[in-house]
Amino acid sequence: MSTLSQHPEVQNPDNTDAISNSTKVDLSTLKPAPTSEIPSQQSHEESHDDPSPSPTPKKPFILLRAWKKLGITPLVFMIMVKPAISAVIAMGIYQKHSVAVNYLNLGYLIIIISIITVPILPRGKYLMNLFLCLSLTCFGCGMVYLGIWAGVKARQHTTPSDAPLSVAHGYNSSASVVNAIFLMVNMFGINTLRASRVSLKIPAIHYTIFTLVGFTYGPQQATVEHARRFTKELLYAFLTGQAISTGVALLIIPVSSRKVFFGGAIGFLQSCRGLLKTQLAFVRALKHSKMCDPRSTGDSTIDTADEDRIRTDQRAIFNKKLIALKTASTGILLQGAKLRDDVIFAKRETAYGKLTETDIQHIYQFLREIMIPISGLSTIGDIAERMGEEKNAPNSASGTNTEGLFQDERKEWLEMIDTVHGSFDNMIQVLDESILHILISLRFMPAPAAKSEDVEKGPADPQPGQIGFGDYLQQKIEEFREQRSTHLRLWAEERGLSSVFQTTTKNYTSLPTEAKPNGLSPEATAREVSASKRLHVILYMEYLLYSVSMAVLKLVRFAETKSSDGTFDKKRIIVPKLKTVFKWVRGLINGEDTDPTANVDQSAGAEPVYLGDSFQAPRDPEHLPAKTRWQVIGNYIRVIPRFLGSDSVRFGVRVTIAVMSIAVMCYVRQTHRFFVRQRIVWCLIMIAIGMNPSSGSAVFILVGNLVVTFTGMIGAYINWYIVDQKTAGVIVLFPFFLMFYFYFVAKFPRFLIPIVAGCLAHVLIIGYELQVRVIGLEAATATGQPYYPTYKLAPYRLLTVGAGVVVAYIWTIFPVPITEASVLRRDLGGSLFMLAKYLSSVTATVDLRLSDEGGDASLPSSPLRRLEKLTRKFLEKEVVLLNSMRQNLAFVPWEPKVGGDFPTKIYTALVEEVQNVTNYLTIIAYASESFPTARAKSPWLAQFASHRSSSDHESHKVTTLLALLSASLANGQALPPYLQAPTGFRISDELTSDGGTVLDLRNLNEPGFRAIAVIEVAQRCVVGSSERIVDLARELVGELDFSYSVGNPSGSSTLLGTGTDGKERVD
Known part of the structure; x- marks a missing residue:
């Protein structure tokens, strides 16, 4: 890791994965390539045969062992620390009375907002997220004030002018109805938007909390002045939390989107080095595949128990190498998918660095050109298995061969594999050095110390980081291609193969034996087909490795160009292009998943080209293309019912119904006070942010939320009572609990929602108790909420959050479950x-x-x-x-x-x-x-x-x-x-x-x-x-088949009496 500190814009490689949620896969299940597979850059001359035994190394300090055992990398540490710092800053500043008077009963929201603004995001993503959060917060403020103001006016119009103060300021059904309507409309709108725009997921949570708190406390506001003051305090709480989170995100362990991309590129290239070694080991294990199993070729002389045991062991070796190859290839694909999202934010970011937006785009394109062929090599195992199954198939051509016809096939295949392995070994070693050269040339790694040249041996080959390495790589690629071509020709000539494709074409295999060029018998033809297929596999492997080599060569040339043209000599202010900004805005408005036809350029004045239907907009089976202006207008009108029938609208309706099923208690006279006293608003918040479109994830989140929220309650008890309820001790201990929660967020991302729910339960309990100490009991109970000591408040918080989770689950499976x-x-x-x-x-x-x-x-x-x-x-x-x-x-x-x-x-x-x-x-x-x-x-x-x-x-x-x-x-x-x-x-x-x-x-x-x-x-x-x-x-x-059979299901008889088998399957 220390090697990465030399890059001008990458100080910490473990920040490479800094909270990129683009790849919807649990990356924690993937392990990086073993370091032993990446060759050391130390020369063999440094090793020596010292017969003296080395001293037994001392065990590291117990804390270091525990740190390593827990897997607390710099990335994990950053995820643990930054939310804890945000929360403790928010909690600390609220302890001053002059600060607390600006928020009154809503001060605990500062802590919550400072956490859910997600300060652990990279700078580019965070600023985009902050912009959206601020926009929706301000819009929500306007909606809340409008709704409360309308409720106040409804109260004034339905309250007699001479009514006593208890009536004028008490419960009013008209004000409650107005606030309820506003709440329904806002819940429907924001959840529909959240379902249709993934980028609005975090800002939608801010908007949801703002409107739920605003419209549930809105009916209590008796005058416009009260409404204005309440809305201002709520807005200040949100803006303060967002400001604290912004300071932590940008100043404490800052992580830029460019740094994330560069770190991801480093990880991708290092994984490529490990993957190439894994592929080389798999090529060696191909001799144990089904393709060269002697039993599958009809050789019945090998049928002993020892041979069965040996064959089983060999297959186990092959399967082990195949699984390792597939795992490494999957990791490469996931890293490539993550790079695709990281490069978008890296290009949008304004920075003071050396590589421009165009350079970043070029690096990504070169890495993508490497990813396709290098991950394609993992398909060799699948191809080998398919060929083995074809040979074992009852109707395969080899099944009709006489015994012993293919007795030399295994020997031929082993010779071929050994030769291929030797050639691949040399080429992969050169590619490994080439990737190291790229890392050094792009300043991702420091250059190794220069070695003195041996004058007697003459000039040595260029080493990674030296000028001229690109020419050396190109020479090795040409030598590899020529060497493999020569060997394949000799191998084919020895077996009488003149064409790799000859026996697989319809026009050749359809000819009778005497009409074929060599007059081969069916048995000899079958052997030629088998040899031809193997030659196909070898060509397949060679071409992909050659393609990897050429893709690496392109990146080597690019890195050498940037290293020599002065790009890394000085830093400069880098601003994104206007085109990039416009594309971001358009994607934000239209959504990331735009129509494919939007990417098709329609250039005026071009030569007329007739395109297929798939280039055009999808056809409507119920409407012909519009011809008149009114028909065009009608097409726009039909967008409205189509939108109202979409999945996102259905989800918005479901969430709205779920929220109002509990929120109705706030607007009914008999239950209004109970709703306020027991803080049921947090039940609504858990319903809104915890609902999911499908029942399987709903069960997962239900169980997770209940378990982790209970853990949060226990943590709050410990946090409060272990320091004897002393404010200073509570605040000092508080960030350690948050670090504990977010450690599991970093290690187990799929449990994000339940862990955050437990963390919020802890914050609600501790934050409220400290808030009461600052503003006093009278101000804390002014909204109608009674004060509860911690041992009572914690179970109430648990019950409200748990009830919200249960209600969210009920409305996920009712009335129609989306499984x-x-x-x-x-x-x-x-x-x-x-x-x-x-x-x-x-x-x-x-x-x-x-x-x-x-x-x-x-x-x-x-x-x-x-x-x-x-x-x-x-x-x-x-x-x-x-x-x-x-x-x-x-x-x-x-x-x-x-x-x-x-x-x-x-x-x-x-x-x-x-x-x-x-x-x-x-x-x-x-x-x-x-x-x-x-x-x-x-x-x-x-x-x-x-x-x-x-x-x-x-x-x-x-x-x-x-x-x-x-x-x-x-x-x-x-x-x-x-x-x-x-x-x-x-x-x-x-x-x-x-x-x-x-x-x-x-x-x-x-x-x-x-x-x-x-x-x-x-x-x-x-x-x-x-x-x-x-x-x-x-x-x-199933299959649409009304045939019947008597006795033998394979020979079905139809009502038409044809007697043909209509249920034949293709194996």
């Missing part, structure tokens, strides 16, 4: 339809890049540019849906079980297959990005494109399949009968009969050849995953 299961099924249906869009857009993108008909991608008006934008948009939405489905799966066990069990395994498998298809489609799109450059370097790709058949539409069948599956799952309807996934969705299947030689191995080094091989492998995996999705969906919703 996690229903949300999951809906999201799964939407995810499949989004996947169909993504597949269609990726296929169209590949076609445009192959045919070179998409125009210049740098021009906003080109069809290829528009298509690329939509493709990225579909991918982002698909990732969001996948994260949402995983969260819902985690909450499903918390739902009340009524009826049969939820098919968790099937849904988990479906989510994983959707993730697999998304991964492979992303790799296809990434591989096709090299086509324009390849076409410019060599005519081979143009020749390949000219031999493609334009009448092959197998890819569209997969899109149709996914759309049908989406509709069935979303609506809970049975699948159409006889639904199967197409088997010909491969790019080599599209070649015409005269294009067979274009895929000969002599073209291995042609630009684009390996990219075609990668697309071929990924397309085959897409088809395999589609087949699995069909089978899993059929288990969930």
Whole structure:
């Protein structure tokens, strides 16, 4: 960690993750790559063989051991300390009477607001959050004053002028009704807004507390002067809390959004180093996969118990390496998703630094180019497993082979793996040094001490941080490509393979044996297919590693440019561009999830291009496109009922009903005094901020809130009585309790809401008791609230908060529960339809890049540019849906079980297959990005494109399949009968009969050849995953099939007497 202090804008790497809630995944479950996997920069010459035993190291001090055991990193410490400091400052200044008189009974709100303004956010996020909190607070102040003023006027109009003071200032039904109406309208509006705009979640809590406190105490305000004074005190309390939080956020352990992004970039690059080592270990373990299991090839000579035990141990090694690879790859993807949100705030921030907004954007783009291929390498394990399953399938080609035909396959595969491992080992070592060079050049790490050169050995290779390392990396990449090409050619020639694709194309395999070029028998052809598939896997691995190398080379060149052009020589004031500010404002108004067509540039004067329906706005099946002005106006009017029927409005109505079910006590004569005396307003606050749209998370929050609030009550008892109720002792001890609460927030983010609820219970109890001591008992009871000592107040606080949590849960499941299961099924249906869009857009993108008909991608008006934008948009939405489905799966066990069990395994498998298809489609799109450059370097790709058949539409069948599956799952309807996934969705299947030689191995080094091989492998995996999705969906919703069978269900007879099997499944 100390190495990071050298960077001009990164002083603490553990602040990299400083409260970025963009990735809706629990990052605490992921472990960083082991430090042993990251090679040390010390030379081997420093090690020595000293036979003398080293002294036993002393154990560290007990506090240091405890600190390390608790995992209190600088990030965790910052999350613990900053809220505690805010709260103790607010509590401390309120102890002075001249300060307290400005807030009277609302002083404890200062402490609460100083905490929920979230001072632990990075500077950019905090300032945006503060701006929204201030805006909504001021707007809420205006609404509260308007509502109370209207209530006062209603009181005056319904109270006789000669009424006694007890009547004139007592309960008034008209004033209560007016305040109740204002409360309902504001609760509905803010909760609808909170559900539709994620960025307003924290400001909405401020607005909710302000309006609830204002409109529940509003009926007591008898005059306009009382209303004005009450509203002013409430506003001052909020503004003071926000001001204290701002001072702590900006002055105490300050964390800028730029620092968070730079720290995230450091963590991403360091994780890449560990991931490359993990991938190298997995390549070595490929020899233990199903793909080279002797038993799967028909060799019956190996069937002893010892061999079974050895095979089991080998499979365990393979599975262990595969799990480690998937875990590391998942961590990389999560870090990449977090970087995507961090870069937005880093670009918006005004700073005094060295790297500009454009530099930050370039760094992010280079990191994203690294992320796709390096995470794609994790799919090798899935591909190997699929090939092993194909060999074990009853209808596989190898099943008809004579015994011993493939007896040398394992030996061939092991030789191949050993050679690949050696080449990968050298290249990964160079990439590891390259990443270190990037960190040094960008001043993320200090440069190592220069070593003296050995004159006798001649000039050594450039070391990380030295000039010319980029040229050294480029040379190593070219050597790696040439070495691998030479080996693959020799390996193929030894086995008589002339084309890696030859035996997988329809036009070749459909020929009879005597018509094939080599006249191979079916057995020999099956072996050639197996060898060809393995060659595909090797090409797939090589291409992805080569792509990682080229992406790292781009970042190396960028870092060297910035290191040499004087960027790091001095700091300068950096201001965001106006375009960035406008995009932020537009996103704040329209929401982050805008319509995809908003990203499609419509440039005037461009060449007319006919675009598909997906480029246009979605069609309305109930209305034709508007033709007249009145019809256009009618379309705008129809937006209103569409909005009122949205999910966010439904949630707003549900929260409003829940709040008013308890708030009605405040506006009824018989229960008004009880409501005020027992502080039921905090029950309303817990209802409003604790409600969730689904029942699974509601149960989780219900249990968590009750348990943690009880813990907060116990903590308040200890805080108050352990120091003998002395004010100084209470204040001194108070921040340690808050640090205790927020320690668990840092370590277990998913428990954020319950932990904050317990913390607020503690604050309410201690803050109120100290407030009474400052302002006096008479002022404390002026609002009608009796004074309770701590031992009585704490249980009352617990009961009010607990009642609010229970009521929130009741109105979550009543009258119609929105279960996690229903949300999951809906999201799964939407995810499949989004996947169909993504597949269609990726296929169209590949076609445009192959045919070179998409125009210049740098021009906003080109069809290829528009298509690329939509493709990225579909991918982002698909990732969001996948994260949402995983969260819902985690909450499903918390739902009340009524009826049969939820098919968790099937849904988990479906989510994983959707993730697999998304991964492979992303790799296809990434591989096709090299086509324009390849076409410019060599005519081979143009020749390949000219031999493609334009009448092959197998890819569209997969899109149709996914759309049908989406509709069935979303609506809970049975699948159409006889639904199967197409088997010909491969790019080599599209070649015409005269294009067979274009895929000969002599073209291995042609630009684009390996990219075609990668697309071929990924397309085959897409088809395999589609087949699995069909089978899993059929288990969930069934199939539209009225056939019947007698005795044998596999041979069904239909009413039409065809006797065909309509229930055949694709395995």
